[in-house]
Amino acid sequence: MVLTDFRRSLACRPLQTGAALFAALWLFAYQSLPAQEVGFGQNKVHYSDFNWRILAGEHIDLYYYPEEEEIAFLALKEAEDAYQKLSFRFNHHVFRRVPLIIFSAHQYFQQTNTTEGFIPEGVGGFTEFLKGRVVLPFNGSFEDFRHVLWHEMVHVFQISKAAQSYRVRPRGQKARFPLWWTEGLAEYLSTEWNTQADMYVRDLVLNDRVPPIESLDIYSGGGIIYKLGESIHRQLGERYGDEALVRIYENIWQFSNFEDLFEYVYGIKFKEFGKVWQHELKKKYYPDYVSKDELEISNAIQVATKSWANMHPAVYTSPRSGKQRVAFMTARTGYLDIYSVLLAKGEKDRKKHVRGGRSAEFESFHPFQTRMDVSSKGTLLFASKFHEKDALFLWNLDRNKKVGRYSFKGLVGISSPSWGPDEKTLVFSGLSVAGFSDIYLFDRQSEELTRLTSDRYGDDYPDYSPDGRYVVFSSDRTVYGEKGYQNLFLYDMESQQIKYLTLGRWNDSQPRFNQDGTKVAFVSDRNGLPNIYLIDLEGSGTQLTNFYNGMYGFDWSRADSGFCFTALNASTLGIYYLTMPDSAVDSISLNRETLVTQWEWEDYKEHVEKREARTEPYKRDFTLDFAYAQVGYAPSPYYGGAFGQALLMFSDIMSDELIFVAAGNSATSTADFWNSFNGAVTYYNRKQRVNYGYGAFRFAGRFVDFIRDELFYERDHGVYGMISYPLSTYYRIETGMAFLKSYREDFFLDLVRNSYLVNNSISLIKDTSIYLPTGPIDGERWNLGLALTTDLSKGRTDNISMLLDMRKYFRLTTYSAYAVRLQGRYSGGKIPFRYIMGGSWTLRGYPRWSIIGSRSVLFNQELRFPLYHRLDLWMGFGRIPLPGLEGALFLDMGNAWEKQTSYPGLLGSTGISFRMSLGGPLVLRLDRSRRINWLHNVNGLKPSLGNKYYTSFFFGYDY
Known part of the structure; x- marks a missing residue:
């Protein structure tokens, strides 16, 4: 990835797509609205339906639309030139054709589905690992486009060269390249050192903000790491020659850490070279003081x-x-x-x-x-x-x-x-x-x-x-x-x-x-x-x-x-x-005697035609993106035994169309195989503004009723569809419908349901929040929803569910905020849905899932603040970087109850929480709570000094 501007980013935006998509599709057949976790996220709106074509070169498949044809010829010419020179530089040929996708403007580039997340303003292009695609826009500047294209082609060769080393020696070590190495090398081989790079590096040097080379990852969140890495590569090239670059990738299999690999190839200890690098920077920039x-x-x-x-x-x-x-x-x-x-x-x-x-x-x-x-x-x-x-x-x-x-x-x-x-x-x-x-x-x-x-x-x-x-x-x-x-x-x-x-x-x-x-x-x-x-x-x-x-x-x-x-x-x-x-x-002064004519764009179409490139129509070829399988054994006299599950995901080259295939089984015997078989096939299209999906499913198995703590068997199969319409980046309407045949047998009550059901749902969602690694820090989001399940066989309403979830974040400083959540949920009908509460995600101070009912209210408020942003532990074998730690003081109130019981009043808790992000949704959470309501007996939790305090350890984003 290349950043066209070298400023750091303090926050990011959540996106409603990606990994959570399959989970949403899987659960939809039952009831999409009353799911325990409410869906939010901003929208990647696809305003344009691009008419893709393929311009196939010797090594590159370039995807473009007719309006940008002139840029396409330029892109293919530069990509093939880059391939030839980098192939010589890396002593390597990429083992598959390189898909190159271009857009004529950053506004179009931001609509691509080839990456699930939002693309910030400063990103000029990226290379993704799943299909090896290079994706970038043209911004009106010839040199910017050429630079970014060459930068991403360097990444193509980095990935392919390293993969070749791993294929040849699959049991070898796997040293991890630091970000400054990969991005710095891509800059070094794609552009010349310029005054913008000088400006940012000089500012760090003269303000004593250049960390030791082994700690450069503290700048991984911003573009300055690109130029610091480039400055290192330029010194390496001057001292040792560029031939050493190839030896780094050819010997990666021998080492488990990058520092040892670096010393093996360059003949100098990693930290020692870091001191040399910093000294050279000071020699270059300190004279500017004078x-x-x-x-x-x-x-x-x-x-x-x-x-x-x-x-x-x-x-x-x-x-x-x-x-x-x-x-x-x-x-x-x-x-x-x-x-x-x-x-x-x-x-x-x-x-x-x-x-x-x-x-x-x-x-x-x-x-x-x-x-x-x-x-x-x-x-x-x-x-x-x-x-x-x-x-x-x-x-x-x-x-x-x-x-x-x-x-x-x-x-x-x-x-x-x-x-x-x-x-x-x-x-x-x-x-x-x-x-x-x-x-x-x-x-x-x-x-x-x-x-x-x-x-x-x-x-x-x-x-x-x-x-x-x-x-x-x-x-x-x-x-x-x-x-x-x-x-x-x-x-x-x-x-x-x-x-x-x-x-x-x-x-x-x-x-x-x-x-x-x-x-x-x-x-x-x-x-x-x-x-x-x-x-x-x-x-x-x-x-x-x-x-x-x-x-x-x-x-x-x-x-x-x-x-x-x-x-x-x-x-x-x-x-x-x-x-x-x-x-x-x-x-x-302007010396007019030196004025010459302006430079002219070449006839890039002629360059491409000489290389015998051919134009082809776009092909909707689906390839496997993801495969997952798991087997295990759960000991239990009622619903235990062996189980297995598998998930496959396919997509086209643009990732506009997705196909999910899932299967699982928890049979306790061969005769029980079909009765415990689960499977779903889903097609999801997000090529246009209206995203839609449909599929078929079969879910079967033994389950436990949370209310009565009794075992039942349920088997559902049917079809479903869903539509998501984004009104803008911040608002969307979601709706869906499922038609299913449902069979349920309660083993202890001797009750049987055998009916045809229809489930309908609709939601209006808003999300303007921005995130830190642990969760939202500013903005607001809310979800208003309604769902209805009708039993066609009996002509009755089995379930009606309503949801109101509102969350607001008041930013106090860069890393602190006051966060509020108000949530109300209702489910009625013959077979109402039961909501569960308790634990780190809902009502803290009470065991997870200990509070259950068809009606629930929840009010959370907390003061979030940073304890430290980063901590390095130096051990005998090296440095262990610890992620930042966030603290929060909270006050929670809420409860859940059944229709047959009167409103029981609110339970409450107050306490302190600690959160640490390990990347993505893996946010570790430690809550220490004190219950503040002693009048209720919640699932056997009687008022006593023994249960006055409660500690829970879990994971997940802040609400």
Whole structure:
């Protein structure tokens, strides 16, 4: 996987799909609504139904849709080139064809089912292990696409080379590669070291934040690990040559840990090389203390720094107060929101304006590739993802309300909008369905959209001159653009001609005209560090800043007296203000004698045709993704004996269509085989917005009635179907129906039921929560549901069930929150469903499943807080990293009862809980509870000092 931006992520979003899917399908035939655990999760909405085709090369099968055909030819050419060079570098041929799936925009890429989870903004592509698929989008930049594609092809060879070693010696050792090795090597072999990498690594070095090489995994949650790993590989290559890379993979089978493998191949102890690496980093970056300025001791004033990510400042004068304010994006709440602060007071006068990540309109502000602008009337102009595509939004900052929204047919992405001089027009960068980025002009009065540039280059960050004559923008249309460099260009609105404003092997971006339109300020890394420059319309000017911290976007203050900018300092993106310097750092000019024509896209179709690639229709071939089998023995006089179960999962190459086959048996004898046979076949389609599934099942076996503690035999077989319709990422409607023949025999009561049943259910679900490893930390989610089971044979309602489950998380700090859950469940009819309570997941302080009834209420509240984020234990044989530990103080109340009994009142408990995430849903939980209600006798738990306290150890996410 490659991250296109190297910022860490504090939270993630839960997704309703994946591993839980089969469990939901299996249980549905009985009753999907009253299942003990309520279903939540956000939705991966499939807005587009892609018409896939295959472009088959010598080693690559490229999957694309017709709208992106030109990008497909480029992708296949680059993938085959990468295959040839990496095959030589690794001395290896991949043992199967490589499936390569491309999308023309990140918005389409996020809809793919090839990975079950959500794809964050900063992810530029990934290689998955199940089918060996490489998946990536085009974002308008030729070099970004080439870089990511080569990066993922390195992963293909890493996986294949290691697998070959294991196949040849299946009984050998299996050393685990650290993340810095795999991702750093992919960066090293796919791109050159650049100023962005320098900026992030320099920041760590100069702030003494580079850990020992054996502890680099503390940065595994963010993209900086990629560049730290790349810097290590570059030193290894310089000292030992790249041939050692092959020996690492060829000898992996001999070692159980990576450190010993590293010493065997490179001839130096792992920790010793780590010291050498750190020393070389200091030699490289410490001189910047002398030659560059430090932000913390400069005249720069802190404007917004109370978060690890504050970016895209837009300075404006409030029409209401007449004072200068700064609007900006910030991730201080875990979501990306838009705030503003008073320029003179900073964080002391802060307002929240737009809440991101909680509604369909403001799902994502695309923080890594955009900026905002504010009009003289105080109207904020910004882009946001709205359902499938981006839209332009107008927000009145004084009234704090939306005043406009515009979306455009044929444009998927929108970024960096800028107001025109009359504030009736605006310009922005738009990404077409075909994947190409151009500059557009929009007239709000006529609602006419004009495409100013129309080519294959990546054009971005447009800004309108105050007199309306020019639009300045950054683009890779420069002669150096094929290598990823960007320079500035002027678009003449009268002549419709484009001319160079800067030229060089560097990146110039984010230009802004000054107030009178005679000069342009911009960010450039031409001296090795991103700093701010100022030039006239002929390309001559000065360097204004010389910070070693690294700078992002900026905006002018009133009367060009100074500017606000984003800078990186101690792994934090903060917003600062600096008055115009009295003197320039350096002078620059545009040497027009060196101007040459821009680089041209090659005819990649011709390249592909020369290699005899062929176009094929998409094939719905299903392959086995997952197989599981288990056998065992349970000793019991009534329902024990041998048992076995198996599960198979098949899918197509896009993972849009899934087939589940499950079988199990718990027969105690050969004659009992069929009576205890369980099986299900399910087909599930999630190719389009409406996800649906259907299947057939047979469930049979002996069970225990929780209420009467008596044994019964039940056999059900039938068919079922389900539909899930996402209204947006955060809301969905689920419905389903099952038709079954049900036979039940109670052994001790001599009762028999032999009926045809129909089960119907419907649910409305909302989920805006974001997660830490142990569970939700912010947002809210709720589930409203209704289910009905009808006995067709007797013409009666066997069961009606209702559910209300509401959960709210109030974030207090980055890692702490106050969490509340309110749940009510009801089941009536001839054969009501029984709900179980007690234990770590429901009512703590009482044994698991000790409270049972057809009606239940539950109220939980707890204060969650971190105890430590990470702990390393150093033993004689090495380091043992321990995951973070979370604590919680809780108060629970609830109970369950039957229709025949009166409401018994609430049981309660209070206590402390400890949680530790071992990865995924495996969250260990230790609860120490004190019961606070002594008037009830719950399943034999009489009031006494002996059962006043209760301790439970279990697993599972926080509620």
